Amino acid sequence: MPDTTTAYQALEKKFARLSAISGAAAMLHWDSAAMMPPGGAEARSEQLATLSLLSHEILTSGEISDLLDGAEDDAAVLTNWQQANLREMRNRWCHATAVKPDLVEAQSRATSRCEMLWREARLNNDFASFAPSMEEVILLTRRIADAKSAAFSLAPYDSLLDEYEPGCTSDSIDRIFSDLEIFLPDFLAAVLERQKSDPPPVPPKGPFNQEMQKALGLEFMTSLGFDFNHGRLDISHHPFTGGIPDDVRLTTRYETEDFAQSLMGTLHETGHALYEQGLPREWRSQPVGAARGMALHESQSLLIEMQLSRSEDFLAFALPKIKAAFGGDGAAWDEENIRRLYQKVEPGFIRVDADEVTYPLHVMLRYRLEKALLAGDLAVKDLPAAWNSGMRNVLGITPPNDRLGCLQDIHWPSGAIGYFPTYTLGALAAAQIYRAAGQKIPDLATKVRAGRFEDLIAWLRENIHSLGSSLPTGDIMTSATGSPLETEAFKAHLRNRYLK
């Protein structure tokens, strides 16, 4: 190495290149969902596979390994951010090198096949035809978990979890989930009892013009500070936030008879997008500049959707605009009716449709089942029965078929074990962060009612977004809210919203 370039500087160059490749892949992924004609799929999957392979080759090269060793030897001269960047680099390198290439490739082939079979199985409500492929994915995922477990000195499940929520362990999840398991059942029963005494909310009647729905979504995105110079809004079958921090591609879908689904979906994705747009500008090409993890990412979408947008204060601001857009009139457009509609709690079969009270129960069931699948304590063939009995236990309802049961999510077919808990960790974090913001920002409620979100967004930017991955999730939570992630704020929020 020439002595004018340190190992650390050389690493920054390498990771900037990796960032450009993964950024290119992110744009192509968005295109696949939002723009691509069906006939482009085959070539696109070649493009994405090639970019992924190139990244993997660069990241696992002996050169990077030597540079990491060299930079770590000299870490004392680095700034805090550089040291954090180096830690993130090493973590990515560990994840990439822990698993042998042939296992990575086998898993990639198996999950592609399994996802395809899953789509058919879900359509035809046919778990049996898909079970052998899912069995294969679980088997390979277990081998990956074992390999990572050895490399990270973590329990197998925790080593998978680390990819989505670095530093998180199932011990800490167990503590949090045990608490919710005690709280939620009684709370849910109380809320259901309470809502029974209210008149049932009536959905406003459509059709709702799609252009108008889009205009409304754009208006709220603008109010919340989404930067359209660095992003756009389009349509895809499954709404998501894609692209890169400099060019965030947000998608939604429009239902003619229900404007709220798209609107709430757009607000949810806007929360993700604001996090991306608020990441530290000078570190964007480096690992330390990336979002901290899935739990904090979900916290930002749920803060905007659940904490903010379904609140009475937000409704006071938003409803007049919504009514004006659709010419809404009559009892269904009454503020109290709309509030009850947005805050309705009801056990259901589908996780993505769940309200914020029952959602954690869906997640905790999946968490328990995926740990059992990975450990080999639950066979894939026994999953439907375990699922249905779990649903009966936690929500008191039994899915009439696997389509509405264990076939509803793509996570397991795609090999994503360890992802589900982050949804609920995010919900807890959202409540905790929103409460802290409310304590720090004078008159937040009044500002929300007036559609003035600048202070809230600025606070989130300063305390969450701009930190990137410079600190562990727990430290970010503590510095922003005064304590690490806990259940207290979430429970207080639920009590306040649903039982007051």
Added chain:
Amino acid sequence: MPDTTTAYQALEKKFARLSAISGAAAMLHWDSAAMMPPGGAEARSEQLATLSLLSHEILTSGEISDLLDGAEDDAAVLTNWQQANLREMRNRWCHATAVKPDLVEAQSRATSRCEMLWREARLNNDFASFAPSMEEVILLTRRIADAKSAAFSLAPYDSLLDEYEPGCTSDSIDRIFSDLEIFLPDFLAAVLERQKSDPPPVPPKGPFNQEMQKALGLEFMTSLGFDFNHGRLDISHHPFTGGIPDDVRLTTRYETEDFAQSLMGTLHETGHALYEQGLPREWRSQPVGAARGMALHESQSLLIEMQLSRSEDFLAFALPKIKAAFGGDGAAWDEENIRRLYQKVEPGFIRVDADEVTYPLHVMLRYRLEKALLAGDLAVKDLPAAWNSGMRNVLGITPPNDRLGCLQDIHWPSGAIGYFPTYTLGALAAAQIYRAAGQKIPDLATKVRAGRFEDLIAWLRENIHSLGSSLPTGDIMTSATGSPLETEAFKAHLRNRYLK
């Protein structure tokens, strides 16, 4: 090398990877023009530069060099298509390795800067401020031409030409252009004289609804056989055909007061798109499966736009649809008026706005000037004077400023010397191919009047598109039309359309 894989097979794998990378870059390039918000530009240029660098590294690796040598030693066992593929691989390798990396990088930096300065210079009509940067680009392009000249044993200009139109030499261009230089001036004078006696065509009055313009464009694209399962139509400032053969991204732009500009532009790009969609499916990831060169590519767009769409037969089919779309009524919508409008010949300053009679004169001027610039016979500072005197000579008009003169095209600032002649070679080829198609397809004129283009497209697919790069351009022309590229069909077409 394991003996189960031949060198040739290993090369196919390498080039499939290169194809996936360049395909990814092509989609991102389309996105930059059609979708990307301005703030995404910086990150995008990093992504594209990284993909380009990766491609270059792969292509110039010692491994590819060894494989090429090995495969060429064993070429006798290969099929014709494989042999042609190997030739194309070698040609790409030669272009990539002929120039030292530091020169490639210097040129890339210089042209980026020069393009930026060119945009400002054109806006402000300020040649002087841009001349030094253009001087630098010419200097570097000359060094590249010298390096390629040595590698290919070609004249410097021809070695640049080879990248856009492989196998073409300035000798062959000189022969063709000399012929046109004799023919065109008198012919142009005769056409102008003839058109003077007609009443001047009146453009139909707008505004023309943009959604309707788009619907019309989509309708004609469909009639012509554009496959929307493998492509789409969007808007960009400069219309172009991008993407990949499996997913062709065509763009246009809409003028409220002039529907013909978008419509003809869309038809032109559809010609390019049909070529891409018709390339041999089984060779798409390989060099031999790519379009043959810029001349044939332009021939396909001009065949659809100029030969077909501006013909009286096409107008008989199209005009009723256009009138119905816009509710057109009155004298301006008369078929004879519209024909005169689409076939109007008039010397003008701007190449891209030129009719098919004066267009070659614009091109021949640029060809003469770019050869002189490259050879050092013309200094950049003397370009405006040379341009203006050239325009006086060939078209009898003097640009009032450099914006309407030598600052109008991006080609030279971006280092593309050797590109301009392909426009006119394409126009000649279009006439020659369309005449051959007319001789082979029974009742083509009747079919065109009825909007039945299947036979024409099928003939183009069989005789041009599906050949990819399996043969040199001259051989494709000879097998499709009975003779190599010549001026005769073009002159006959012009006489027939403009003096009959």
